[in-house]
Each structure stands twice: as structure tokens, then as C-alpha cells.
Amino acid sequence: MGATFVGMPPFPKAAHAALADTQLRANLAHATRTIRDKRARVVGEVDDWEALRTKGARIKDETLAHLDDHLVRLEESLTARGAVVHWARDAVEACEIVARVARDHGVDEIVKVKSMATQEVELNEALAAQGISAWETDLAELIVQLGDDLPSHILVPAIHKNRAEIREIFRSRMGAAGRPAPDDLTDEPVELAAAARQHLREKFLRAKVAVSGANFAVAETGTLVVLESEGNGRMCLTLPEVLVSLVGIEKVVPTFEDLDVFLQLLPRSSTGERMNPYTSMWTGVTPGDGPQEVHVVLLDNGRTNVLADEVGRQALRCIRCSACLNACPVYERTGGHAYGSVYPGPIGAILTPLLKGVGHDAQVDSLPYASSLCGRCYEVCPVQIDIPSVLVHLRAKVVDAHRDGRPKGQDLAMRGAALLFGDGRRLAYAVKAGSLANRVVSVMSRRTLPGGRTAIGRIPGPGASAWTAARDLPAPPRESFRSWWTKTDGGRNEAP
Amino acid sequence: MKVALMLTCINDALFPETGKAAVRLLRRLGVDVDFPTAQTCCGQPMINTGYLDEAVPAVRQWVSAFQGYDAIVVPSGSCAGSVRHQHEIVARRSGDSALEEAVRETGPHAYELTEFLVDVLGVEDVGAYFPHRVTYHPTCHSLRMLGVGDRPTRLLRAVRGIRLVELPAAEECCGFGGTFAVKNAETSVAIGFDKVRHARATGAEVLVAGDNSCLMHLGGILSRELAGMRVMHLAEVLASTEAS
Numbered sequence: 001m002g003a004t005f006v007g008m009p010p011f012p013k014a015a016h017a018a019l020a021d022t023q024l025r026a027n028l029a030h031a032t033r034t035i036r037d038k039r040a041r042v043v044g045e046v047d048d049w050e051a052l053r054t055k056g057a058r059i060k061d062e063t064l065a066h067l068d069d070h071l072v073r074l075e076e077s078l079t080a081r082g083a084v085v086h087w088a089r090d091a092v093e094a095c096e097i098v099a100r101v102a103r104d105h106g107v108d109e110i111v112k113v114k115s116m117a118t119q120e121v122e123l124n125e126a127l128a129a130q131g132i133s134a135w136e137t138d139l140a141e142l143i144v145q146l147g148d149d150l151p152s153h154i155l156v157p158a159i160h161k162n163r164a165e166i167r168e169i170f171r172s173r174m175g176a177a178g179r180p181a182p183d184d185l186t187d188e189p190v191e192l193a194a195a196a197r198q199h200l201r202e203k204f205l206r207a208k209v210a211v212s213g214a215n216f217a218v219a220e221t222g223t224l225v226v227l228e229s230e231g232n233g234r235m236c237l238t239l240p241e242v243l244v245s246l247v248g249i250e251k252v253v254p255t256f257e258d259l260d261v262f263l264q265l266l267p268r269s270s271t272g273e274r275m276n277p278y279t280s281m282w283t284g285v286t287p288g289d290g291p292q293e294v295h296v297v298l299l300d301n302g303r304t305n306v307l308a309d310e311v312g313r314q315a316l317r318c319i320r321c322s323a324c325l326n327a328c329p330v331y332e333r334t335g336g337h338a339y340g341s342v343y344p345g346p347i348g349a350i351l352t353p354l355l356k357g358v359g360h361d362a363q364v365d366s367l368p369y370a371s372s373l374c375g376r377c378y379e380v381c382p383v384q385i386d387i388p389s390v391l392v393h394l395r396a397k398v399v400d401a402h403r404d405g406r407p408k409g410q411d412l413a414m415r416g417a418a419l420l421f422g423d424g425r426r427l428a429y430a431v432k433a434g435s436l437a438n439r440v441v442s443v444m445s446r447r448t449l450p451g452g453r454t455a456i457g458r459i460p461g462p463g464a465s466a467w468t469a470a471r472d473l474p475a476p477p478r479e480s481f482r483s484w485w486t487k488t489d490g491g492r493n494e495a496p
Numbered sequence: 497m498k499v500a501l502m503l504t505c506i507n508d509a510l511f512p513e514t515g516k517a518a519v520r521l522l523r524r525l526g527v528d529v530d531f532p533t534a535q536t537c538c539g540q541p542m543i544n545t546g547y548l549d550e551a552v553p554a555v556r557q558w559v560s561a562f563q564g565y566d567a568i569v570v571p572s573g574s575c576a577g578s579v580r581h582q583h584e585i586v587a588r589r590s591g592d593s594a595l596e597e598a599v600r601e602t603g604p605h606a607y608e609l610t611e612f613l614v615d616v617l618g619v620e621d622v623g624a625y626f627p628h629r630v631t632y633h634p635t636c637h638s639l640r641m642l643g644v645g646d647r648p649t650r651l652l653r654a655v656r657g658i659r660l661v662e663l664p665a666a667e668e669c670c671g672f673g674g675t676f677a678v679k680n681a682e683t684s685v686a687i688g689f690d691k692v693r694h695a696r697a698t699g700a701e702v703l704v705a706g707d708n709s710c711l712m713h714l715g716g717i718l719s720r721e722l723a724g725m726r727v728m729h730l731a732e733v734l735a736s737t738e739a740s
Binding site: 410 | 503505507508509510511512513515516519520530531533534535536537539541542543544545546547548549550551552553554556557561582585636637639640641667668669671672673674675676677678679680681682683684685686687688712713715716717718719720723724725726727728
């Protein structure tokens, strides 16, 4: 363990490495296409999918508008049912609360249900610093943990690995973490799953403390909900004596009835299933059944700042389904690691800058630009987060955060554009200069675009080289449209 | 009906043939189209790079050029999308309530070319003749920001002599993305190569779309590959006749 996103380079640089990784490209192209197609099929079966999306978005918005009330109600319900509620302002507080529970029970290991919130606060690393081992029990998280790797997808954290690579990780690393993989392990999925089952079962039976997140927290009943595919989460939620759940404050929904909407939206959007195999719900402590000590840590860690951002706050609707990752043309080529954050893909490109704030970390500031704004993420989002609009909003925040600094090339270019586009005549002169450039280029260039037009091949300089490294550029025409229009009276006096 | 052509800055400076084609096409359909020479740029390059203050003069200029027209025809889904969905953000940022009001008033008069042809003029057969094997890429902003749907392909199917072949994975982005194409050039190109691969698999001679910015990106790759396939704006296909 010890892999971390800290110190990752800005997106374009990280993407450069990812784009050259042919195995990664092949794994991602195959996996994203598969999930995308599955999702499209099961979403297509639902007659009122759009209405359902609207409903999901509305429930979240209404809840977020009165978040304080719903959270207090959740705390009351949980406390009434025997759970201990903690409030964590940030990652440090959250990790300390979990560590304290572990220390109180004298354990040096805990088992974990797959959880984004615990990754966000880097719980495993914080616990390790106190001599407590945190074992991931989700199959993909186990692969990532054993491989000393980082997750690259919200739902399918090992999406960047294929089964041959997973076999290698199991064979070489499982022994050091507990029960080793069988010597004759092949890369058949059934065998890989069996090896993981044997390995994990020992941990489930031994562990006294489990840590989870929650997909939803119902305020009126105090019920926490986890959706999963493997049943390993349920092992963690039911076998150990003590359960600690770290829950982002935006996970609250007012009533049990509200779950109805999200339990339809989430599985179809995430794994492309009508219903996920395991849905676990627990409400405080049930005497004689399951964990007898239940803690719930309600986590802010930047969420109230996101709530204060009028455009950005819709990101708090996110139910972590990953549909936007699978739909994204950028994610499909670069994978999740290039985003250098726990939340990758389009949602990560808005959530990370929103949670961390912009203007003080070049890596974070690069994320809102890691999108072609194609809009597919918005189209597939089950809670209608307009990710492209939030991306553009955040780009403006990044630019504004640096307005006091020394202007860079891009700043000057944009100021020039402002000057040029604020006046039709100024633009006409600039465009005339373009037709002058045509004469130069026509002489210099030996490239021709299909169809016969003169083209510009590779040229040096920032911007120009970025374009022309792999793409020709059409040379400016001899005559702009506006000169033609003026000269020919809109084509009326054109020579035939 | 007072109709203006909002050509877009990139078409003005780099693709005048698209503008001439749009004028020919609209005149053939009986529209006396005007080109207000005060027009510059919709401001999208600045807006989408985060420079809202720098976009204010462009939006102001846009309003003064196009205010008062019943229909503003744009041969670009992306620029039409910016006018209809982003100008309000810029106007709000300017703090000038008169500009906000003007943008709210004028913006809805902007129509992407195929919207204008199908919805306003009510035509699908524009009397074009284009005897080539063609595949059509529905650009993202036309498709998802404006929702032009199958208007472009309905128009193309009515063209005489055309052999329209379906583009695999048509709804996927081409990777252009405005300044994304330069700021994240490698990712942009990686996406573009896949689009070009799909286009080439159709065996078409001509890759058609409604946005010359996307086509500049794809055409640049096709040219570098010596692919034997050219790109062409939809307006130029629709403007073609037996005579041309």
C-alpha cells in the first residue's frame, strides 16, 4: 500500500503517458463499450426514464435546499435506533473518528466495504499510519490494493486491468496479505473469483470491525443503504461486531419512498443491470443480529462549499453511478489515473475542483479542461447533472483565480480576441491579413488537402505545433467571405 | 421575414465557400438573406476557455449585428448553441441588464441551418444534386445541445444522386472540442483517429457535417493520412445542383 494521487501531474501530461499505454487503451475501449451498451439496453426498457431522471434530480435538489434539516432528522433517527453519530468537518477528523473506534476495540485490522468516501479521505493510509491494516473486500478494490495500484474508475476500480494481469497480481501478491492464491491459478474469471473468495473469507471471519460507506441514508428512518454486486459488502456489514460507516452529507434522502426512484436509476446507470444483486439496508442496531455497535460518520470535507456554488451545487446530486465515465470520449482514451484524483472522468473533473477549490493547484485547475464538452455525460446522467455547463463555469473560476497574476500567452490571446471580436471592422482587417498569409503559405507549403486546397503541415510554436503535430491545417483562403460579400454585393454582381 | 446569415468567424476567415453555399441555397429557396457586416464571433472560444469578461465585447457585438432579424441562420450547431445557451451567462457576467435583456430577446431567433430549413421553411427536398458516396457525422452540439435530431439526414436523403452511408458510432464525439483540440491535443487526436477510422470504414468519398470546426480537425487528420476522403460542410452539399 502507499500508492497515492498526491503529486500527480496536470491532466495533459498524465494523459500523454496513458495514451501511449496500449494495454490500457485496449482494456478501456473494451470495458467502457461493454458497460455502455449494457446500460443503453436496460435504460431503453424503461418507458418513463426521462421522467425518472427528472424525479431523481428534483428529490436531490429539494433535499440539498434543506440539507441542514434533513441531516438533523437523520441524526435523530439514527440515535433513536442505537447508532452513534459523529460529524466530521474534513478528512483528518473523519479518519481520526474511525481510528478511535478501531483503537477502542484494540484491533489492528478492519475489513472494508467498497466506498468512495473512505478513499476520498484516504482512510486506509491514515489507519496504516496508526498500525491498523484496512483490507479491501470488493474484488476490484482487492486487485487494486494487492497490486499497490490506484483505482481508475468509480464503480469498476480495476477497469484498467485485464484478467491476465489480475492473475499475475493474485499469484505474486496474495500470499503476503493472507491466504495465497492456488499454484495452478489460471486467468479464468471463475478461478480468479474463487481465489479471492478463499482469501477474503478468512478476513471476514476474523475481523471485529468493519468500515463502509453508504449509497443512501434515509432521514425519516435512519436506514443506511449499500448497493453491490458481490455479496462481500454484506459479509462486512453483518459478520463483524462493530460497523463504522462514513457517509457524505449529500447522501441523505428524506424518506424511504425516495429510495424507490434511486434504486431504479442507480443499477441501470452503473452496471447496466435492472437490479443489482445485493442491496443491504440497516437501521442502527438490531439486538442479537449483525453488528451490535454501529457508528455513522457524517462527512463534509468540502461539500458545504460546493453547496454554496450556485452552478456547481448540482454535482452534489451525484449518486456515483459512473455512467458519465463510461460515456466519456476522453475517459475512454486516457482512463481514470490521468485525472489524478479519487473521482475520475467527467464527474471527477467537476467534483474534485469543487471540493478542493481552484486557483492553487495546477493539477486541479487542469481538470475542468479535460473535456471536449461533447455532452454525453449530461445525456446519460441519471440525476441530470449538466456536467458541460459546470465544466465551463469552473473554467471561468480557474481563469478568474489567476487574473491578478502575470498574463500568460493564453490570456493575451483571449484579450486580443476580445479586441478583435468587439468590432466588425477590426475583424475585417485581421481577416485580410489572413488572405495575405494565404499567398505566403501557398508558396511555402507543398501540402494539399483532399479536394485540392492548400494546407499547412507541421509548424513550430505553442498552439500551432499542438494542432499540426498530427493534423494539417487549411491555409487561409485568398478571399474571406466578408470581402467577397462586399466586393460582389452578396454575390449579386459575381462574374459567372 | 428578415433573415440574417450568421456565418461564424471561422467560416468567414477559413471556409468562405460554406458561406457562399448557404447564400446560394437560401436564395434558391426564396429567402433574401442578409449578411450584417458588423458580425464577428459568437464568443464561444472565450467562453469555453473560461474567459467570460473577454467574451462580453463579442456578445455585445453579436447583439448589435443581429438585433431585429426574424431569423438568424447559423451554419454551425456549435455557434448556434453558444448563442442560445451561453450568451445569457456572459450578459449576466457583464452586469449590464440591457445586454441581458437584448440577449434574451434576440437569442431565440438563432437557428442552426437545418432547423431553419426544416422547421421555418418547412422543406426537406431543397432541390440539390450531389452524385457522391457520403457519410454524415452529427456533431455533438447539434445533436445534444440543440437536439437537431434527424433533420440533417432527412435533408441529405432528399438530395438527388447521393449515396448516404451510415457512419458507425456516429453519435460519438470527434475530439475537436474548441481549445481542447490544442490544450489537450493528444487526447483530441486520439479521439479523432477513431472517428476517422469509422468514417473510412464506410467507404465514403465525402465526410459531411454541420460544423466546419469539427471538420477542420477531422479533415486535418484525413489529409495527414492521405486517406482519399474529403470533408465538406452540409450547406455545400445542399447547395450543389446539376449546374454546379
